[in-house]
Amino acid sequence: xxxxxxxxxxxxxxxxxxxxxxxxxxxxxxxxxxxxxxxxxxxxxxxxxxxxxxxxxxxxxxxxxxxxxxxxxxxxxxxxxxxxxxxxxxxxxxxxxxxxxxxxxxxxxxxxxxxxxxxxxxxxxxxxxxxxxxxxxxxxxxxxxxxxxxxxxxxxxxxxxxxxxxxxxxxxxxxxxxxxxxxxxxxxxxxxxxxxxxxxxxxxxxxxxxxxxxxxxxxxxxxxxxxxxxxxxxxxxxxxxxxxxxxxxxxxxxxxxxxxxxxxxxxxxxxxxxxxxxxxxxxxxxxxxxxxxxxxxxxxxxx
Amino acid sequence: xxxxxxxxxxxxxxxxxxxxxxxxxxxxxxxxxxxxxxxxxxxxxxxxxxxxxxxxxxxxxxxxxxxxxxxxxxxxxxxxxxxxxxxxxxxxxxxxxxxxxxxxxxxxxxxxxxxxxxxxxxxxxxxxxxxxxxxxxxxxxxxxxxxxxxxxxxxxxxxxxxxxxxxxxxxxxxxxxxxxxxxxxxxxxxxxxxxxxxxxxxxxxxxxxxxxxxxxxxxxxxxxxxxxxxxxxxxxxxxxxxxxxxxxxxxxxxxxxxxxxxxxxxxxxxxxxxxxxxxxxxxxxxxxxxxxxxxxxxxxxxx
Numbered sequence: 001x002x003x004x005x006x007x008x009x010x011x012x013x014x015x016x017x018x019x020x021x022x023x024x025x026x027x028x029x030x031x032x033x034x035x036x037x038x039x040x041x042x043x044x045x046x047x048x049x050x051x052x053x054x055x056x057x058x059x060x061x062x063x064x065x066x067x068x069x070x071x072x073x074x075x076x077x078x079x080x081x082x083x084x085x086x087x088x089x090x091x092x093x094x095x096x097x098x099x100x101x102x103x104x105x106x107x108x109x110x111x112x113x114x115x116x117x118x119x120x121x122x123x124x125x126x127x128x129x130x131x132x133x134x135x136x137x138x139x140x141x142x143x144x145x146x147x148x149x150x151x152x153x154x155x156x157x158x159x160x161x162x163x164x165x166x167x168x169x170x171x172x173x174x175x176x177x178x179x180x181x182x183x184x185x186x187x188x189x190x191x192x193x194x195x196x197x198x199x200x201x202x203x204x205x206x207x208x209x210x211x212x213x214x215x216x217x218x219x220x221x222x223x224x225x226x227x228x229x230x231x232x233x234x235x236x237x238x239x240x241x242x243x244x245x246x247x248x249x250x251x252x253x254x255x256x257x258x259x260x261x262x263x264x265x266x267x268x269x270x271x272x273x274x275x276x277x278x279x280x281x282x283x284x285x286x287x288x289x290x291x292x293x294x295x296x297x298x299x300x301x302x303x
Numbered sequence: 304x305x306x307x308x309x310x311x312x313x314x315x316x317x318x319x320x321x322x323x324x325x326x327x328x329x330x331x332x333x334x335x336x337x338x339x340x341x342x343x344x345x346x347x348x349x350x351x352x353x354x355x356x357x358x359x360x361x362x363x364x365x366x367x368x369x370x371x372x373x374x375x376x377x378x379x380x381x382x383x384x385x386x387x388x389x390x391x392x393x394x395x396x397x398x399x400x401x402x403x404x405x406x407x408x409x410x411x412x413x414x415x416x417x418x419x420x421x422x423x424x425x426x427x428x429x430x431x432x433x434x435x436x437x438x439x440x441x442x443x444x445x446x447x448x449x450x451x452x453x454x455x456x457x458x459x460x461x462x463x464x465x466x467x468x469x470x471x472x473x474x475x476x477x478x479x480x481x482x483x484x485x486x487x488x489x490x491x492x493x494x495x496x497x498x499x500x501x502x503x504x505x506x507x508x509x510x511x512x513x514x515x516x517x518x519x520x521x522x523x524x525x526x527x528x529x530x531x532x533x534x535x536x537x538x539x540x541x542x543x544x545x546x547x548x549x550x551x552x553x554x555x556x557x558x559x560x561x562x563x564x565x566x567x568x569x570x571x572x573x574x575x576x577x578x579x580x581x582x583x584x585x586x587x588x589x590x591x592x593x594x595x596x597x598x599x600x601x602x603x604x605x606x
Contacts, residue, residue, distance in 0.1 A: 065561065079562050127453045139527075143446045143453070150430045150446070150529035151575070152563050159526040160465050160519050160556070162482075176558045179465075216463050223462040224442075224527040226453035253463070255479045258368065259382050260455050272454070 007058035008287030046098035059290025061111025113140035115286030121277030134234035157182035215249035310361035311590030349401035362593025364414025407593035416443035418589030424580030437537035460485035518552035
């Protein structure tokens with residue numbers, strides 16, 4: 001008898017990571033490839049899983065915006081993305097047709113939040129927000145042990161934060177909103193404002209400004225959702241020293257108003273604003289957790 | 304046999320409303336009185352319930368910030384409030400001692416959110432945010448049918464929003480944060496900026512600015528928490544015509560990025576941003592719901 005496998009896809013705008021795990025969640029095979037056009041990319045993912053024995057279900061953590069609402073006409077689609085070729089693309093349908101197993105579908109950041117909550121830096125907590133700061137900015141949230149969807153899903157990159165045009169005359173890079181959080185603090189914003197990619201940006205003033213915007217974002221996440229922990233991932237979020245600056249500004253901005261150690265104490269805030277425990281594997285780990293929950297079982301019979 | 308009664312207190316900074324309901328939640332008696340010093344106010348509330356027959360439990364929706372964390376050394380306290388005399392005051396302890404019944408304790412706005420969700424404008428939904436805009440600004444949230452606490456509880460009044468000092472040179476009224484949301488858009492901010500109380504303020508420019516700040520706040524609530532509905536209560540929130548302006552600016556600020564009817568369509572947004580269904584009774588109704596959940600029962604034996 002072949003052991004059962006559970007598949008996960010971290011479907012990003014730059015690359016896709018496909019992996020299969022055993023029933024314990026341990027990854028036993030993986031593939032990663034650059035994101036091409038939709039049909040080529042979906043075909044390659046389907047081929048990876050088709051070559052694996054007995055994959056019971058596949059979970060997808062997908063870049064977006066997506067429609068994760070079961071029953072919606074566009075459930076399983078990427079919707080209004082500016083990424084060329086990928087707007088209004090059905091992701092779930094082709095994979096379900098090719099593989100014939102249940103497909104679970106959620107945002108990339110919800111999958112990463114789930115991965116970190118089940119196996120990473122937020123194990124044992126009731127609530128967590130996973131925020132990624134890379135080319136774009138997004139977040140997923142777990143409240144009382146469940147992924148937050150609500151009306152659609154959180155889109156923290158598009159919140160509005162104070163923008164001091166005296167200190168920072170850059171108008172913002174978001175095509176829809178200009179100087180929303182993503183327009184001011186994403187990797188794309190850094191590249192456009194400073195003329196070099198974030199990974200080659202070394203001006204201390206630039207990183208102090210970045211820490212300011214991320215601290216303002218964390219003030220708002222804290223004041224609206226009150227999570228027990230915020231995990232900051234993504235390529236920009238991983239910049240050495242950045243989270244330390246963000247934590248210091250967060251405490252200054254909150255000014256002691258919320259009387260818990262995590263929001264007033266310089267040691268405790270290191271627990272509150274944390275780096276990912278799973279590194280780059282948070283998304284694909286969470287996608288596999290989605291598959292484990294979606295697979296047919298005695299508690300969850302096939303429909 | 305005397306019918307069982309369940310008590311609720313809307314404990315506000317200006318007045319307290321005490322009510323008792325029967326097991327169906329229907330209010331059968333009430334009292335309201337101005338908030339005096341802590342001991343006088345708590346004594347009056349205790350006397351009201353002591354005069355009622357067979358009160359099984361009392362729920363409190365309390366102004367704050369409060370400590371709602373069971374097991375904390377300061378559970379049941381009002382903590383850092385600037386209201387004279389009320390900082391570091393134990394609210395639950397004296398009422399439990401006086402009445403000898405279970406006391407449930409949460410924020411005023413969480414109670415209002417619970418009331419609106421069980422009996423008001425958010426019945427049947429999975430998630431809702433209740434935001435009050437009065438002397439201060441606060442919000443409570445229900446996600447997947449449960450009140451959101453997390454690290455502490457949401458404090459949306461202290462989020463940061465863009466502040467165009469060209470259009471609005473007012474520095475903000477918040478003693479801790481200056482121009483946080485509450486510092487720019489609360490009733491206190493309106494009074495200080497314009498020199499008249501909000502109820503006597505009739506300058507269209509003033510109300511357009513107020514709608515701008517509230518729309519920015521709703522962008523952030525939407526992007527962080529993704530609720531299915533936002534209910535806007537409070538004295539300032541009830542201003543005729545204000546919610547209509549807020550809805551229009553919310554759609555303009557989101558610019559179609561989130562592809563659901565509630566956030567793109569002028570008719571559907573009226574459902575998304577709603578007035579309270581219970582009017583001024585949301586808080587005390589939710590407090591009674593807290594008592595119903597806290598009362599000893601077969602499922603919830605006394606401890």
